[in-house]
Amino acid sequence: MNPILDPHTQKVKFAFADIDGIMRGKIISREKFEKGWEEGYGFCNVVFGWDSNDTAYDNATLTGWHSGYPDTPVRIDTDTLRTIPWEDNMPFFLADFSNPNGEDLPACPRSLLRRIKHQCEAMGFHAEFAQEFEWFNFRETPQSLQQKGFRNLEPLTPGMFGYSILRPSLESSFNNDLFDLLTAFDIPLEGLHTETGPGVYEAAIKHDEVLRAADKAALFKTAVKEIGYRHGIIATFMAKWNAELPGCSGHIHQSLWNPEQTKNLFYDESSADRMSPLMKHYLAGQLHCLPHVLPMYAPTINSYKRLVEGAWAPTTLTWAIDNRTTALRVLNNGEAYTRLENRVPGSDSNPYLAIAASLASGLYGIKHQLSLDVPPTVGNGYTNQTNGIIPANLRQATEVMKHSSLAKELFGEGFVEHFTQTRDWEWRQYARQVSEWELKRYFEII
Known part of the structure; x- marks a missing residue:
């Protein structure tokens, strides 16, 4: 059904997430919207053939100069209609590259999560998710960032x-706009507060069905940036913008419920640890799959600067009950709140990919009835390396995923091939740079 728009609406904005989670899109006329909302709109597939700086990959097979960068139909999901309160309530839709027959563009993150969601539902589960973010705010503009060379920024x-x-009372108008405008944009927050560091905030998005939760998380980052613009503020979701300060997390909270959403299937009051057998299989699946899918949680060079000991981010393949030093944290004080928190993703993660990796890994554990053989960590998770450690950089993580038959089983060869090609490209762009650290260390003395 064609969504009902206000008769005075003349234009509509739509967007989709690329492989890095960046929102790409257009404003189109009402006429164009009405003609194409069902069949889709041709969109140059270079959006999956270039990186976050619009530089074309030299190693991608999905698209490139060899294919001529043709148009690929992008389809609006009419269930995602909302209005943008800071843009005169312009209608807004999310889109993806899913076809009506179920086939889609292998690189499309939202389409990938759709498939995992359908697998979950076919197994008889309702997946409830939420992502929370930390980010730093600066009294800067896009122009001042360039003029300053991203140095000596004012928090x-x-x-x-x-x-x-x-x-927050120093910036009460910004703080209140975040809470109120995000809620009006259908991204309701459970909480908003400052975190440790100059100008750093944390927000917890209210949990929802898995695809809607990912939609809200993906839109959250762009929305925060746009709201910040209106206050002369730049927000960054880099995982670690400063080596001397804590990193920024993007923790994922997750649980499985019955289809009627009346019973949390992770909770078992009769168990000593209040964890159901299903939850233990799910948790075991995440531990087992984590090394195979790590780039989906930590997709950038910078991601791994956050994953260091003593910085509130995990470094080991561990789990525990209410322990913030482990990769996976179980929260199980009562049925309504029992869930698993994946603490590996940073705020630079693509929500669609990070959430898809979490859900697919957990379902893998259930399908294969994996036993939770790894005991819970007691005390400092950084010192518990019994089950292994998290790879130290994007290159190591990408090599594992590239050759992983498990990753291909979970997400398909098409996605794994394209995604690991893009991460390999990212590593090579980094490796060819000469850093300030190198100049200071080697320029004179070597």
């Missing part, structure tokens, strides 16, 4: 003020 507020009631 929104100075000092280390985690959970401060005082600091």
